Amino acid sequence: MDAAIFYGPNDIQIKDIDLREKKSNDNCLLKVLSCSVCSYDVRTFRNGHFKVTPPMILGHEICAEMVEEYQGKNFSIKPKTRVSVYPILPCFTCWYCNNKNYNLCINLKELGSTIDGGFAEYLLIPKMIFDIGGAVPVLDNISNEEAALIEPLACCLNSINQIKNLDFDSVIILGDGPIGIMQLMLLKRFFKVNITMMGKIKHRLDLAKKLGAEMTILIDNENNFEKYRESIKNANNGFSPNIIFVSNNNPNSLNLALKMANKNGKIVLFSGIKNENTKNKNTFTIDPNFIHYNQISIFGSFSSTPNNMIEAMNLVSSKEIDMKNLVTHTFSLTELKEALITAESFKGFKSIINNFS
Ligand SMILES: [Zn+2]
Ligand SMILES: [Zn+2]
Structure with missing residues (x-):
């Protein structure tokens, strides 16, 4: 064969x-x-x-x-x-x-x-x-x-099960690929939530909109997080606790997720990230005080x-x-x-x- x-x-x-x-x-x-x-x-x-x-x-x-x-x-x-x-x-x-x-x-x-x-x-x-x-x-x-x-x-169902018992009314999905779209469809099926889809590909964001995302954001530069944060805040209930799915393999995405997280926010890390050819090569620095004072949680999903x-x-x-x-x-x-x-x-x-x- x-x-x-x-x-x-x-x-x-x-x-x-x-x-x-x-x-x-x-x-x-x-x-x-x-x-x-x-x-x-x-x-x-x-x-x-x-x-x-x-x-x-x-x-x-x-x-x-x-x-x-x-x-x-x-x-x-x-x-x-x-x-x-x-x-x-x-x-x-x-x-x-x-x-x-x-x-x-x-x-x-x-x-x-x-x-x-x-x-x-x-x-x-x-x-x-x-x-x-x-x-x-x-x-x-x-x-x-x-x-x-x-x-x-x-796999997307498993990722959503990580947060199913939590109290939240807004979700950000970082990643407009097939996984982000599947998570969007599942979240809309199981929860009453306001969803913002963030990604880099216009036609994919268009489908997200068609499938019910309240808001889509074309990411032009991860450093513009304050601008993104402001527009999401205006569309949702201010700074209510949010859930952020990291559903793409860009190493900067976890950082962006932390910047977008509200107090009591939860981050679900769905994807493996690039450069995983060597064991333990990927490292990431987090300020423990940020996690503590804002009561942030990070969940893995595999x-x-x-x-x-x-x-x-x-x-x-x-x-x-x-x-x-x-x-x-x-x-x-x-x-x-x-x-x-x-x-x-x-x-x-x-x-x-x-x-x-
Ligand atoms: Zn796969
Ligand atoms: Zn076993």
Whole structure:
């Protein structure tokens, strides 16, 4: 089968490989139908990533079709069934796994990072992912492309769960990419909040407006935070507690978020940031007195759980969340490099690899 193999920064090659030697009783063979490009893939393609040891097949936003049957203790999944794939392989022994927080497993392995992922014609998925409900059957009214986006939508649900019990009436989303748009749609679905979307790409902010953002701000320079702060203050209830989602990979964004935070404000750090090719390379200075006297909190949010995947699937199937606006560019596997560059240059929203064979 053909697979796009990442050999190192800027080096991805389509190769004909044989999966037979990796096939075992512990994994299932699936045919990839669609695999969406995540900004993580773009960053890894350009700079490498401390998690990824080449050669590796990237791609973790996967819709695939069962080639063989999965037979588990409590349920089975038949051949030809389409599934959205949860990309985390947990260890089942740590505290987090015992509490079903598989995304926080201390020994986790990830499809498309430490195990071969979805930029290929076929992939092998460890049965342990099936055992935890990580192959979520795709409902009939959902396209392959939309099904590939269930994984990032699940991650957005996880990020929103970090703040769901807090008292707030205004939200700022820093980042107008697919993640920011998904968070916008989810926040509008679950909360009565005033949303300001801040980003650098005009057409993306236009969609945010269409989807209900009360205000959009085109960021021309992160140092202009006082101007942004003033216009948001006027549009919202003055300086009420706010929540700020950092949903882009620009290293300056956390700083901007701190500048935009009101007293009792909460910041949710969704995205990994650029230059993460070396472990612990990113550092950031925070004034502890600012955090203390203003009662600021910073929350991290990483990946998702299988339950988030199921909830995401139901939200898309019931049309409460419409992913169609985000499916803007499709490519074949041999065009993966073009797809990565399209995503990198902020064209449209999602670049998706379709398996046409
Ligand atoms: Zn992703
Ligand atoms: Zn674990």
